[in-house]
Amino acid sequence: MLGSVIASVSRWMVLVRTFIVFAIVCALPHQTAYPEQADSALASILRYIHADWDQLTRSMTRCDSVVDPKLSEPAVLYLPAGFPEPDSVKELKASCNVQVQHLPVKIEHPGQTNLETIKPHGLLFLPNPYVVPGGRFNEMYGWDSYFIILGLVQDGRVELARGMVENFLFEIEHYGTVLNANRTYYLTRSQPPFLTSMILSVYEAEKAAGRADRKWLDRAYRLAAQDYAMWTRVPHLAGSTGLSRYYDFGTGPTPETSQDEVGLRRKVVGHFLRHPQLGERYLAISDAAKRAAENPAYEVQVCDTQTTPGNPVCNSAGDVNLSAEYYKGDRSMRESGFDISFRFGPFGAATHHFAPVCLNSLLYKAEKDLAKMGHELDRPADSEEWERRARQRKRLIDRYLWDSKRGLFFDYDFEAGSRSTYEYVTTLYPLWAGLATSEQAQAVWRNLKIFEQPGGLATSSLNSGDQWDYPYGWAPLQLLAVEGLRHYGNNSDADRIAFKFLSMVLKDFRSEGTIREKYNVVTGSSDAAVTVGYQTNVTGFGWTNGVFLQLLHELPGKTVERLENP
Numbered sequence: 045m046l047g048s049v050i051a052s053v054s055r056w057m058v059l060v061r062t063f064i065v066f067a068i069v070c071a072l073p074h075q076t077a078y079p080e081q082a083d084s085a086l087a088s089i090l091r092y093i094h095a096d097w098d099q100l101t102r103s104m105t106r107c108d109s110v111v112d113p114k115l116s117e118p119a120v121l122y123l124p125a126g127f128p129e130p131d132s133v134k135e136l137k138a139s140c141n142v143q144v145q146h147l148p149v150k151i152e153h154p155g156q157t158n159l160e161t162i163k164p165h166g167l168l169f170l171p172n173p174y175v176v177p178g179g180r181f182n183e184m185y186g187w188d189s190y191f192i193i194l195g196l197v198q199d200g201r202v203e204l205a206r207g208m209v210e211n212f213l214f215e216i217e218h219y220g221t222v223l224n225a226n227r228t229y230y231l232t233r234s235q236p237p238f239l240t241s242m243i244l245s246v247y248e249a250e251k252a253a254g255r256a257d258r259k260w261l262d263r264a265y266r267l268a269a270q271d272y273a274m275w276t277r278v279p280h281l282a283g284s285t286g287l288s289r290y291y292d293f294g295t296g297p298t299p300e301t302s303q304d305e306v307g308l309r310r311k312v313v314g315h316f317l318r319h320p321q322l323g324e325r326y327l328a329i330s331d332a333a334k335r336a337a338e339n340p341a342y343e344v345q346v347c348d349t350q351t352t353p354g355n356p357v358c359n360s361a362g363d364v365n366l367s368a369e370y371y372k373g374d375r376s377m378r379e380s381g382f383d384i385s386f387r388f389g390p391f392g393a394a395t396h397h398f399a400p401v402c403l404n405s406l407l408y409k410a411e412k413d414l415a416k417m418g419h420e421l422d423r424p425a426d427s428e429e430w431e432r433r434a435r436q437r438k439r440l441i442d443r444y445l446w447d448s449k450r451g452l453f454f455d456y457d458f459e460a461g462s463r464s465t466y467e468y469v470t471t472l473y474p475l476w477a478g479l480a481t482s483e484q485a486q487a488v489w490r491n492l493k494i495f496e497q498p499g500g501l502a503t504s505s506l507n508s509g510d511q512w513d514y515p516y517g518w519a520p521l522q523l524l525a526v527e528g529l530r531h532y533g534n535n536s537d538a539d540r541i542a543f544k545f546l547s548m549v550l551k552d553f554r555s556e557g558t559i560r561e562k563y564n565v566v567t568g569s570s571d572a573a574v575t576v577g578y579q580t581n582v583t584g585f586g587w588t589n590g591v592f593l594q595l596l597h598e599l600p601g602k603t604v605e606r607l608e609n610p
Contacts, residue, residue: 086608089553093589103173104132107140110167113180114300120166124218125150153220155232155293168226172207178584183225186235187381188587190242191520195590197249198597206246216267221274232294233379237406240268240413265417272410282399283458286440291396292375304578312391326370326393330363372396384577385512387466397459401445405473408437438479451487467505469495469521475528485532499565500545501525509575517565519591542595543603558583
């Protein structure tokens, strides 16, 4: 008992000392090079994160909020149909030369509106300031924002965090769901459902400060329940399993990838031509091409209209194209947030055929969160109904997603009627959500070696060349894994993985002076040579900032000392 008390005191002493240093350097004028006598490396990165929230904040009063680095189109801001034009928007229109339009109809659910009627694409209005990830991601994203909000709460920016949650409630009311992000081309899909976790993070922070706002919680609860319902009805149901799937309501290529993923479709077509047993449903091949293929001297020329516009072969009838089925899978993969990996088939083309571990764990967590809110709001019948739904989902996850022989949770291909064998770090989501049994949790612990690398956990065990596979590691997945391990009392593995990831980010920050979107956890650096998808490693970076603060907060004092004195 005495030892644990001493350890606890030691931890808090180190954290207090660290944040005293942080408070001192935050008071200094912002500068690119930090004086060595004033800063430790840890204090420097804390100051960077603290200042970066303001650098990454956007609002309807800032000209840079409307700009879309992913498209070369004029700046347009869209208001909901019939929504009065706020004074802030009038000022933005006047001072930033921004065009303002209203959406053509009131939107009640994703995919309701034909995006061809909304031209050009533009930013969707939100009432409160929000933090963007950075770089090409200059809008408020669905699942990024959970990790950003955790960081804001840790950094004392609760008001900004609350405003972001209120923006998501506004999206549900006026755009039909929590969107992938607030651009018009995202009106066909959502993102992994972290909304209830965001709501409780803010509510509990305010409650701890003596400012519990039950009226706010009541509104958030009602709208979160409305958004949850989208995931539990057709077409988001995973066949007859009773579980849910990712599904984008749109069709055809995604507009936001037209500049940054040039050449992707060429690679996809080439892959499926080399693997015809996989590509039959994803390629549309003309009869002329099929006849030509019978000639032994026939050579396939794969075309991408974005990179080979002057080639007469490519400008002919379009002998080989990607099918509508491929684009449905590609879009649904982007709703999952895991764009791109081979987890749901090559290039994610079969995403909409799977009941994923991640999504169904998040929905279980949402059900438990909504039960907690119902209890807080004195609605016992509501609370019990949410608990019943959570129990039912847990039974289905055990039935379809748990592999007792492998000791891992896997996605389930409901079209093929078989469980995937693709090893993916989302196997730790059920631990984070608290739905795994102690035996399941221990089995997953024993398999950590599949993913663990010098810089933390790799996303998968397959090097596909895609950014959401080996050897890359992502901040959100480190946090969910670490917190999942802690949830079941495995603090030793949690501390080790957290330390590895924090050390890597800190080491890279020392040499680069920035925080990145993704890291190569094998080399322990931000050198990410992605061969498929967008190839930039964006700086900023919203969710890495938030995860760094959260992991640091949860780390024992002696381990924090090791970070300060490597």
